[in-house]
Amino acid sequence: xxxxxxxxxxxxxxxxxxxxxxxxxxxxxxxxxxxxxxxxxxxxxxxxxxxxxxxxxxxxxxxxxxxxxxxxxxxxxxxxxxxxxxxxxxxxxxxxxxxxxxxxxxxxxxxxxxxxxxxxxxxxxxxxxxxxxxxxxxxxxxxxxxxxxxxxxxxxxxxxxxxxxxxxxxxxxxxxxxxxxxxxxxxxxxxxxxxxxxxxxxxxxxxxxxxxxxxxxxxxxxxxxxxxxxxxxxxxxxxxxxxxxxxxxxxxxxxxxxxxxxxxxxxxxxxxxxxxxxxxxxxxxxxxxxxxxxxxxxxxxxxxxxxxxxxxxxxxxxxxxxxxxxxxxxxxxxxxxxxxxxxxxxxxxxxxxxxxxxxxxxxxxxxxxxxxxxxxxxxxxxxxxxxxxxxxxxxxxxxxxxxxxxxxxxxxxxxxx
Amino acid sequence: xxxxxxxxxxxxxxxxxxxxxxxxxxxxxxxxxxxxxxxxxxxxxxxxxxxxxxxxxxxxxxxxxxxxxxxxxxxxxxx
Numbered sequence: 135x136x137x138x139x140x141x142x143x144x145x146x147x148x149x150x151x152x153x154x155x156x157x158x159x160x161x162x163x164x165x166x167x168x169x170x171x172x173x174x175x176x177x178x179x180x181x182x183x184x185x186x187x188x189x190x191x192x193x194x195x196x197x198x199x200x201x202x203x204x205x206x207x208x209x210x211x212x213x214x215x216x217x218x219x220x221x222x223x224x225x226x227x228x229x230x231x232x233x234x235x236x237x238x239x240x241x242x243x244x245x246x247x248x249x250x251x252x253x254x255x256x257x258x259x260x261x262x263x264x265x266x267x268x269x270x271x272x273x274x275x276x277x278x279x280x281x282x283x284x285x286x287x288x289x290x291x292x293x294x295x296x297x298x299x300x301x302x303x304x305x306x307x308x309x310x311x312x313x314x315x316x317x318x319x320x321x322x323x324x325x326x327x328x329x330x331x332x333x334x335x336x337x338x339x340x341x342x343x344x345x346x347x348x349x350x351x352x353x354x355x356x357x358x359x360x361x362x363x364x365x366x367x368x369x370x371x372x373x374x375x376x377x378x379x380x381x382x383x384x385x386x387x388x389x390x391x392x393x394x395x396x397x398x399x400x401x402x403x404x405x406x407x408x409x410x411x412x413x414x415x416x417x418x419x420x421x422x423x424x425x426x427x428x429x430x431x432x433x434x435x436x437x438x439x440x441x442x443x444x445x446x447x448x449x450x451x452x453x454x455x456x457x458x459x460x461x462x463x464x465x466x467x468x469x470x471x472x473x474x475x476x477x478x479x480x481x482x483x484x485x486x487x488x489x490x491x492x493x494x495x496x497x498x499x500x501x502x503x504x505x506x507x508x509x510x511x512x513x514x515x516x517x518x519x520x521x522x523x524x525x526x527x528x529x530x531x532x533x534x535x536x537x538x539x540x541x542x543x544x545x546x547x548x549x550x551x
Numbered sequence: 552x553x554x555x556x557x558x559x560x561x562x563x564x565x566x567x568x569x570x571x572x573x574x575x576x577x578x579x580x581x582x583x584x585x586x587x588x589x590x591x592x593x594x595x596x597x598x599x600x601x602x603x604x605x606x607x608x609x610x611x612x613x614x615x616x617x618x619x620x621x622x623x624x625x626x627x628x629x630x
Contacts, residue, residue: 207568208584271599274591 147434148321149399149549151389154231154382155491156223156331160194160375160478164226165495172477172492173524175504179358179373179479184337190346192358193337194375194479205292212275213288214253219378219484220285220333221292227329228293231382232394240296244325245286246316247301247380248308248332250483250538252282255338285333289380297325305538306446306480307405308332309379309487310546314403316383326388331380332487342374348413350450362480363507364447364473365454365519372448375479379487381494396551398494401531402433408541415453415537419460425543426464426533433547435531437465440547442502442532444493447473448480457535458515465517470527472496472520476506486536486544493534493548501526555601555627556620562596563616576617580610593619603627 157164160178161171171178178194185191201210201218210218224245228235256279264272278284283301290299298319304311309332316330336342345351352371354361362373389396406428408421415422430437443465446457454473461471474492481488496502501524508521532548556576563569569583580590590610597619598604603626609618 202568207570209568211566211568212588267599271595273595274588278588 147401148317149386149401150317150320150383151386151394151396152381152398152400152494153384153389153394153396154227154229154233155397155494156226156230156380157488157491158196158199158219158223159377159379159481159488160196162197163199163222165230169495172474173501173503175477175506175522177359177362177477177506179361181358185339185342188339188343188346190342190351190353191355192361192373193342194373195337196377212278214256214279214284215335216249216253216333217285217288219335219376220247220380221288223331223333223378223380224289224293224329227380227382233327233382235293235295238327240294242297242326243295244297244316244319244328245289245295245299246312246319246328246330247286247289248303248312248483248487249282249285249301249334250303250305250308251334251336251341253280253284254336254341256280258338258340289329295329303483304542304544305540306482306485307536307538307542307544308483309485309490310534310536310544311405312487313381313400313490313546314405314544317400317403320383320385326384328383329380330383331378332484333378334482334484335376336482337374337376345374350413352449360507362449362476364445364449364476364505365458365512365515366508367510367512369449369451369454371450372475373479375481377481377488378484379491381487381491398497398551399549400546401549402429402435402547404428404432404545406543408543410541413539415456416541417456419456421541422457422535422537422543423460423464425545426460426535429533429545429547433531435547438468439531440465440469440533441527441529442496443469443471444489444496444532444534445471445473446535446537447475447505449475453537455512455514457537458517461517467516467518469518470502470520470525471517472502473505474503476508486534489536490534490546490548493532497529497532497548497550500528555623558600559616559620559623562600563593566596567593574616576615576620578616579612580614581612597623601627
């Protein structure tokens with residue numbers, strides 16, 4: 135009956151193929167380094183010289199990343215690290231998809247990047263010069279490095295991706311939001327290919343000081359490696375991370391027609407707002423639950439179809455207990471839940487995208503990565519959290535949750551190729 | 552190589568990403584692929600490093616690194 139539309143359920147599901155992925159994360163540069171580190175559950179948090187003297191002086195940083203060598207020094211010099219990470223991840227994803235920007239019809243290739251703080255660290259540095267030396271010493275490059283839109287712009291310049299090009303910002307949900315909008319660009323026919331994902335590089339003293347004073351960060355300064363411990367009884371906050379993750383998305387029939395390998399599909403997207411508090415999640419989980427249910431409805435799936443959840447799982451006391459409640463209410467105890475933040479920390483605006491890639495790889499490999507540092511499950515959690523070792527299992531559908539400051543929630547559904 | 556030239560060359564390599572192999576007093580800013588934004592950045596860097604405010608005429612795509620050195624030397628010696 136017509137009234138069933140009130141559920142928002144599609145009569146015909148729209149899947150997009152994930153044909154390429156790229157990762158620049160604290161677990162390493164490239165998919166292989168990430169699979170090795172994330173699936174072995176080995177944490178990356180460590181004391182960070184850039185944060186010395188701050189109340190929280192550790193973080194998850196991208197290792198062995200030489201932007202000048204990867205991008206050319208002339209190109210690198212006018213980008214904030216957020217764009218270094220984004221461009222490198224986009225290049226990886228395009229190569230992984232077997233696409234050649236020299237021959238593609240760039241006007242049909244869109245870019246949607248999620249970021250929360252954009253080129254914050256450049257803004258902070260130039261602000262310091264302004265105060266210390268005066269206005270005339272502020273770099274003219276600030277305006278092509280600081281603004282959040284620039285990462286998507288630089289990806290277009292680098293790869294000649296000349297279709298719709300934008301940044302979306304929903305705090306820590308930005309990466310998932312980007313994937314949702316990218317899928318809409320494919321469904322509408324505006325693009326044939328979309329490079330979608332997220333990037334963040336806000337590891338600057340003032341940003342980190344604010345997160346620390348807000349009480350969001352773990353203060354386990356004596357043992358940083360064990361600080362990010364999602365769902366653990368002894369968790370005390372998240373560990374800030376940086377990096378980028380990009381996915382190449384295409385309509386399934388287009389991917390098939392060009393003989394591309396399809397790693398997995400994005401089959402649903404749901405978004406909502408808590409409308410509750412600037413930083414704390416709605417304790418009822420109502421907003422998050424609506425996003426999850428909207429994503430399931432968009433994918434035409436029932437909760438019982440979902441075998442795996444890549445949780446937002448920040449390792450803050452409040453997020454993890456609230457999110458676990460949502461997972462229990464929607465799915466019961468069936469899905470294998472993990473939080474890859476135990477390994478890579480919280481990549482903020484890139485988190486949803488990195489975790490989307492991890493979810494794609496989990497579905498493709500039929501292997502759920504473990505939640506690092508989970509030694510004593512908080513008794514209030516009550517869901518099946520994968521700990522210690524990766525778990526081999528069939529995954530008919532997986533859900534990737536992302537919830538941001540401001541109460542912005544974005545959830546995607548990933549299904550096998 | 553004068554100390555002044557050494558400092559200028561280090562500046563354009565470190566801060567503007569110029570390839571060290573392209574460095575020469577006769578190299579034009581155009582040849583070093585410094586676009587309008589990077590020309591302004593160069594003027595900011597020179598003022599910070601040498602305390603010398605370059606005339607706009609000293610910073611055109613046709614200007615050479617040698618021209619800039621001469622402008623720096625002129626202002627420094629006047630001061």
